[in-house]
Amino acid sequence: MVFNSIEFVIFLPIVVLLFYLLPQKARWFMLLAASCVFYMWFVPRYILILLVTIVIDYSAGLLMEKHENEPKKKKTFLVISIVSTLLVLFIFKYLGFINDNFVWLCQKLGLDVHTTVNIILPIGLSFHTFQSMSYVIEVYRGHQKAERHFGYYSLYVMFFPQLVTGPIERPGNLLRQLHEHKDFRYENISKGMRLILFGLFIKMVVADHLGAYVDEVYANPAEYNSWSVMLAMAFYSFQIYCDFFGYSTIALGSAKLMGFDISDNFRTPYLAKNIGEFWHRWHISLSTWFRDYVYIPLGGSRVKFGRWAFNIMVVFVLSGIWHGAAWTFLFWGFAHGLLHIVEKALKQHVPTLEPKSKWLSVSIDVLRIAKTFVLVTLFWVMFRATDFANMRDIFAAAVTNFDGGQSLAVKPEVWLYLGLFILSDLLLFNTRFDAWCEDKPMIVRWLIYALLIFLVIACSSVNSFPFIYFQF
Amino acid sequence: MKKLLIRIGIVAMLLVAMNWVYSKWFYEKDLQAHSDMVNLPRQVVADSCRIVYLGESSNRTYGWAESDQRKISDMVWAYFPNLRCGDMTKDASHAEIYYNLLKQIPKKSAVETVVVTMNLRSFDAGWIYSNLETPLQKQLVLLKDYPPLVNRFLLAFKAYPIRSEAEWDKIVNKHWKSDPIEFPYDFEWKTTNQWDMAMNRHGFVDVHGNYDQDLTILACHYIKAYAFQIKDDNPRIKDFDAIVDLCQKRGWNLIFNLLPENVDKANELVGKDLIFLMKMNRDYLVKRYGALEHVTVVDNLNLVRDVNFIDQNWTTEHYYAEGRHIVARRIALALKELYPDAFDDTCSVVADDGHFYFRDAISIDAAQPYSYTLDMPTADLHPDWEKVNVEFEVCQKDRSHEAVLAVQWYDSEENSNAIYYPIQDKITAVGQWDFVTFTLPVDSVLRSARHFKIFVYNPFAAPVSVKGLDISFRPAYMKTGVKGESDR
Known part of the structure; x- marks a missing residue:
């Protein structure tokens, strides 16, 4: 279901009305059911992919908490969870791209290879896999308690307003709110x-x-x-x-x-004065995701310039690939990363x-x-x-x-x-x-x-x- | 909550005001941009037309080299030179579109009679769920009965089926796979898809047994276009019913123009089972609407021969002038019943060379072995004619006869030769009418004779009834030697 459709115009008021009419304990179920309907409006069977990532990450969260004092086990569960989630992303989003490039390379080398991969990308896959990953990472880091209620966790991943194209939420914000009692307020x-x-x-x-x-x-x-x-x-x-x-x-x-x-x-991204500021204002939930889960673990900015440039390039190239499985996206990410590095270098060496x-x-x-x-x-x-x-x-x-x-x-x-x-x-x-x-x-x-x-x-x-x- | 209700009230008042503003300054521009078909009924009303013809591309001409470029409707109007008539022609349209166009004609208008095109293919899933539906349905949104602003809201929020071509195809295939085809006799294929697959698998073969790729594709297409069964729940039936209701409410006479289909080619490519199905659907429509008061169904299904179909590699209802003439005359004759004084038959000549039709039934046996007979001087054979299609219906009481289709040619009145084509193996039914078709060569042997005869011959005691003997000559459009039979 898309927001600018007649279906959503009918769907949303019904959901909101039911939300306020139902008691708190039943709301999660209604919202989850509504989110399923919302998602299944596109291609119903793809909800199974969501279910797989939800089950994996939900279980990983519980297991990590259970083995809180066993760092190795905890890390293993984190790795299993992230690898599984990324594997889903890889299969549905990148396998076709890699296959096409492999075939192209083989043909350049004179090999007769004609494999094809025709997988339709489930809508919003990159968004909800990242949201799901943020949960397991936060649990691993101890910033977030593992969610015991499977329904609430599913709702955290599937909450329909932001299910398809974000914002990519963190458990600290959304999961917490899902548990809260919400009274009807005109405001x-x-x-x-x-x-x-x-x-x-x-x-x-x-x-x-x-x-x-x-x-x-x-x-x-x-x-x-x-x-x-x-x-x-x-x-x-x-x-x-x-x-x-x-x-x-x-x-x-x-x-x-x-x-x-x-x-x-x-936040008004086209009023940014440089590319760094642009990324503070554009698609903030993705920028902060990469900042918290890739850039800072790589060392962030508290490293020498060369290493910092490397970190930046990794983040931007990943960001490019995240957008789409095509060389143009990778190139786009690379160009942003390069410009960011050049701007910083100029700032350091040219007096302002x-x-x-x-x-x-x-x-x-x-x-x-x-x-x-x-x-x-x-x-x-x-x-x-x-x-x-x-x-x-x-x-x-x-x-x-x-x-x-x-x-x-x-x-x-x-x-x-x-x-x-x-x-x-x-x-x-x-x-x-x-x-x-x-x-x-x-x-x-x-x-x-x-x-x-x-x-x-x-x-x-x-x-x-x-x-x-x-x-x- | 009170606060909210006040706001809702304000919004409601705002919407009323906006509707006024929109209607006054924006609606017409939007209509012209997104629903320009609204101009068709407007024109008809402005011209004070008493008779209105609604059609799709069949009403146009695609024979660009023809001297007569008139639409079917214009040819009809030629029979009524003193009546004000008009047409609403919209490509790819169908009953739902016609209904919405008719609704746009105000109750107080000069319109008395509407002629609505009834295209057999439009009942097929391939048309009902065609990808052309998205733009067509989109055009209908602004014409709905709601206030203009509500219509614009529905258009803005895409309240019409938006599907990709692949999604439409998926729906079509689902119907072709699951909608049953029920013959009154035993028939191997139960759905369009099964039949299509079988034709595709076995292929269209010539007399030498060679597979013909192009004709196989065309045969499959004919199956997909016509191998369906119209039932009460067909969406088009609901639309035609709505048209009937609307016409009755407005007091308009209604004439359904059941368009000719290329029955010759359907028969040659697929065989009589497909013809049977087409006729069964035709009968359903004639029965459903023909008996209604102020409704006439003009059945043209089998009236135009293959030579008059412009598109030879696809199923369309695009006719050469002669074909359009034939349809126009039939409609004019139906209109004559309503406007006898306005009918002027001197203005139009129907040239239907090479087509001979003997409608009446005749029983033939040993006592009277000849059916109605075409007796034609060979000098009348057009040089382009290379084939002759012979179609008729046969009813046998039992299978003890050996009736044949006979082609007899005379070098002189005393000296004649004949070829006999058995019909026994072509009919399965006993005690009821069955359909028989032949495609025969118009070869040099025939042309060298002085004259020739075509008839059904039964010199046996067991009687056979024959009716609707339909003989049409035409140029070859297919490779020589092809045999028109389904794989059944």
Whole structure:
């Protein structure tokens, strides 16, 4: 089930209503059943994969706690759990990719190999496997008590608002809340609705309208002139942001309706002044996951520059592969890692300007923001391209086709929607839509709601664009 | 809770206001962008049409080199030069679309009669669950009966079946695998899928026993397109029922135009079992709707010969002008019953060269051994004609006769030769009508004669009844020497 579907419009109110009508002891079951329905709406049989990882990690958690004073055994259970979870991820996500590369290599070596692997990636696999892993690691580290109730643990992995594309939650936040008694509070409904409305606006009105332009240009880059191609590149930056941010916001809102606070995933990432800051603001739940479970165990930043650079590169390359089983994703991760290292090296070796004028300082910040946006936009081409050939075509069309090719016009209303979003992003710098609304006069709030409701219903794209991060 | 209820009230008022704003400034633009089929009924109403024809691509012409490029509907209107008529033609549409288009015609309009295309293939799972359904259903959302803003909401939240081509195919295959086909006689294959697989496995073979890949694919396609059985729960039946209800409520006369299918090719490629099924479905539709008040079913199923089908490598209802003429005339004759004074038969000539039909039944035995007979000078044989299809229905009381199909040619009135094709092995039923088909060559021997006759001959005591003798000449479209039989 997707958030911007009529099914979800019916499903969510029913779940919320049942949640408040049922006694606390029955809520977990209802939420778990609802989450199963939500997930099985896609491909029902894939719930078995979820069940496998849930059983493994649930058991591992209990066994690790049982053998708390036997470090070797404890570690063995951790390793078994992580290897099993990663194995599931490997089979469903990476086996086809590895097979394709193996076949390609063999054929280059003159060997006649024609094996094929056709496995459909279960939706949201990368997200819930990482959420599951965070639980076992936290239990291993002693930061989290093993969950004894299988239902609650299953719900922690399967909680429907964030099951498919995150935010990737930690047990310390979500599992704890699942046990808490949640009373009906108007404030939660109000905030939840605001978030859902805002999320729907940026997904259905902004991202999907931009998506139509982007898809057209990326499908035939050579047909369009450089300006259109560059515009499509910039539009994709906003499309992916609005698409993912939209989904995360609706997830936050849906959970909030029932009183659950799940983690923010974005904080105006395109206002970042450098790539490091960008990753503090973009897909925060994934960045912090890699920080806590990969980067810091590797030594983090408290090491020499060379080692730090290595750590950074490992994290970014892994992050790239996490997104998708393709060389373009790996390359994308590598490019981000390299840029991060270069930026840090420059910072260490090139003296920083300390402007005395406030305006000069602001201007330099704007330039830094623009520079980061441009670089991130260029990197998104790797992310969006179907393969290296497509990536090459996009870059080639962007720099060589100034005089040739046709110009793809942007509908005026698309500029309006994008402008509204950019304005909202500036207004929401370091805050969230629900909180931002809080101190506005009632009339202003309701005018904003009315505008958003109207835009979502009457101006949303009628074309069907799946959430981009569903593929991961 | 009180706070919440107040907010819900405010939202409700806002929605009413928004609906007004949307209807006034946005709805029309959306209709034109996402449901432009709304213009079809609007045009019909604006033109004050009394008769409306609803059809899909069969109403268009695809014979681009033809001198007559008119649609079937335009050919029909030629019979009624003084009536205001119009068509609503939408490619790939079906009964559900027609119903929704008809609903758009206001109660107070000039419309009196609607002619609705009834395409036999549209009852097949392959069409019902075609991947074209996603865009078609999407177009219907804004035309629903709800307030415009609600329709737009449903469109925004994708309240229509969004499926990939693979997902649609999966549904189609599921139906082909599980929907039973029930013959009144013993037939080996119980589902479309089984039949299709069998044809695919055994293949279409020529007289030399050689497997023909292209014709096997085409034969399989014919099975997939026509090997189904219409039952009361078929979604299209519900749609046609809804059309009947709507027409009755509005007081409109309704004519169902059951489109011709390429029965010749179905017979040659797959065999008479498929024809039997097509006719069984035809009979179901005629029986279901033909008896209703103010409803006429014009049965054109077997009326257009293969030569008049444009697409020879696929199942379509795209006809050359002659085929469209035949359909148009049949509809015009049905309309004549409603508008006798407006009918003008001088304006249209139906040229149906090479097609001869003897509808009446005749019993033949030793006393009167000849059926109705085609007697044709060979000079009338068109140079392109290379084959002749002969189809008829036979009813035998027992199996003691040896009736044959006879082709007799005369070099002079005294000197004749004949070839006899036994029919005994082609009929299984006793005491009921069975269908027999032949495809015979129009060869140099026949052409060298002065004239020739085609008839059914039974010089035996045991009588045989023959009806619907249908003889059509046509160019060869398949390789020479192919034998049209199913693998059964």
